[in-house]
Amino acid sequence: MGPKPTRVTNRVRELRAETGDLTQAELARRLGVTRQTVIAIEHGRYSPSLEMAFQIAHVFARPLDDVFQYEAPGSRP
């Protein structure tokens, strides 16, 4: 697979694992999207809108920047 099309990274998968019983399907249901969209977000193939990003953070009861990070051009990984 080629380079990811977005500089936004996220910890959605990790947070789902920490939560224990939150499947992709269940997260998708809570967000009102398809499971494929959750998969695309987790794999960095789709950057959600600001509103959906807040919704995801709300599901995990975390601040937004605990879930999503932005790697600015030229910054160290």
Place this chain on the structure above:
Amino acid sequence: MQADEQPLAEDDDVVRMTQNERTVWAYLVTVVVTSGVYLALMATRLADGPVEDVSWVVPMLWAVAASVTSTVVLTVVLTVAGAVGPSIVAAVRDPRGRVPAAPVEVEAISDVRDQEISRRGDRASFGAIGVSVAGALALAMLDADSFWIGNLLFVGGTVGAIVETTTKIRLYRRGF
């Protein structure tokens, strides 16, 4: 697959297409087939006689009608296959194994990602359609035979549809 990409225990292990992506695939296949058949027929008729004698209106209407109905039928077929296919494959591979009791649920909703992909795909097709419309206008101004005007618009629509659907499939598969 990296360790952090291994499916979590509760995730379904089969990643299916959304309903919208199935429709896009069905549209691409039917447009290529129906337009290909129509254009091959026109090329044969053009080779057989002068352009003024080529009958093209009825075949074009058939091609458009076939494209629309085939897209609907193929979408239904792909949806049904996507719903019951995994159960059938599991039963064939392992007749004594545990087979899902019911067909998998088909996701019928269209979400924000589908809508964004749809917008970007539509925008990508504008170029081909715009060029064909401008070309058709130029041909009309030059008093060209209606065969060339009608078929230039048809080819523009076909190219636009192919650009639109391949753009959408690329966005579904590679992201944006």
